[in-house]
Amino acid sequence: MTTIHAIVFEQENTVGFGTFTLPAMKPDQMLVKTRYTFVSSGTETRVLGGHYGAAGKFPLIPGYAAVGEVVEMGEDVKGYRVGDYLSYNSQNGPAGIHSQWGGQASFHLVGMGDKAIVLPKGADPLDYVASPVAAISLRGVMAAQPQPHECAVVIGQGAIGAFSAGFLASKGCRVIAVDLSESRLQRSYSYGVHACVQAADPDVAERILAYCDGGANIVVEASGSKQGAALAHKLIRRTPNTYRDPNTYYVNPMSGLVNHWPRIVYQANYLDRLSLDPRLDLNSEGVLLLMPGDRGLEDRLNAVEAIRSRLIDPRHYIDRVVSYREAPLSYEQLRLQPDQVFSVVFDWSESGEGLSMNR
Known part of the structure; x- marks a missing residue:
């Protein structure tokens, strides 16, 4: 079992943290240590305000844009390697709390059906955190x-x-x-x-x-x-x-x-x-x-390639990189001062301290 830290929307317009336990990793899953997460500010601040189906589901874990490193793989996982950096949106959150969509956490279980994208060799994961x-x-x-x-x-x-x-x-x-x-x-x-x-x-x-x-x-x-x-x-x-x-x-x-x-x-x-x-x-x-409704795997792959080939410069779209511990203040600024804060990336590099991984 893996103990994780997560950003939690505790109630409407209130942000805090929680410690949770992931379920046991299945043979077709990978354990991924989060490196960065990107705040989808429009969507996440509306979820924080109780919209998009969030009303009645607090507390919940938000977020869907994450990049991280594969640290362990189940025996049935094919095509991926320990050490790969992935862009992913895991659908396998911890028990006991709602996820919408559960990305703002220090570790994730990523299954083969989650369609994680392997980032280009030598890539700086920060460049790709906003690709979803x-x-x-x-x-x-x-x-x-x-x-x-x-x-x-x-x-x-x-x-x-x-x-x-x-x-x-x-x-x-x-x-x-x-x-x-x-x-x-x-x-x-x-x-x-x-x-x-x-x-x-x-x-x-x-x-x-x-x-x-x-x-x-x-x-x-x-x-x-x-x-x-x-x-x-x-x-x-x-x-x-x-x-x-x-x-x-x-x-x-x-x-x-x-x-x-x-x-x-x-x-x-x-x-x-x-x-x-x-x-x-x-x-x-x-x-x-x-009226495009969402983005699929091909769209995500094309976005990664657009960043790799520098069709667009990803750093133009990243305003602030801060520790995930600054989440309460960051969400408040995104919600109340959108003219001053364009985007926020959370750095999870310190989140592994004090965590036990007993499987």
Whole structure:
């Protein structure tokens, strides 16, 4: 049995710690010592607030983005090695406490069905700790099939929006970033965005459209707010019905439009119900609405490769690396001071002290 430390959401907006015991390792499982965990700040702070099914489940262990080292393997494990560094999300938490999703802990049991990814040889695990979050953004960007020189607007510059902006810029798009936080907007320039627009501007839509030719080809809505969604609907490129001369109305042939629709990618979850009147809100003959629900193994592998090949620089997305013991303060800052704290990585290198592993 393995005794572990874990960050615990004790009750709504209250963060503490707990010591737990993992069940005995099964033949098809690996024991992984956590090195770093990345806080998915939007998702985890909403869980901390009792959303996403967390109400009634406190206390619970949060988190789903972890990297760690394999320290022991069951006899039926194939393809992995002791000493491998993995990106993983274990589904095998300790008994006696809810997990949502249990990643913020010092050790994990990772099964063959958990689809852990072996990090590239010689990799610094810190570079890859955010890859599960980056994979969510990458899936949405790939769904939109961005083309070089297209105009893309990303509303919201939290982690999901920031990675979306970086991936779109790497595809050759002209990217406009939108957010309420000036610090997040300034950070987005490091991802290669073309321009930044303050979401609080009274003419925010007109300001964004000043950077576009008739609207955006792609709008990524990553703010998770009704205001962000409403803004996204105003920004997409309109179908150009034109007058060839003052007296002749002309409608473009549909055959020339169907493969060139503007795209809206909803990359956030919403606490409030959204409403959309296509005729009034979109004002276009065709718009692709894309709603990637999660990320799969291929998306995670692609995110790891994007980091390995430096398609994106992972350090641009890591704001603070602190001991996991600073979790209460870190979550409070992420929840109450999002304009000052962009992202947090917990370092678990000291978490093995005083632990007994008796199997």
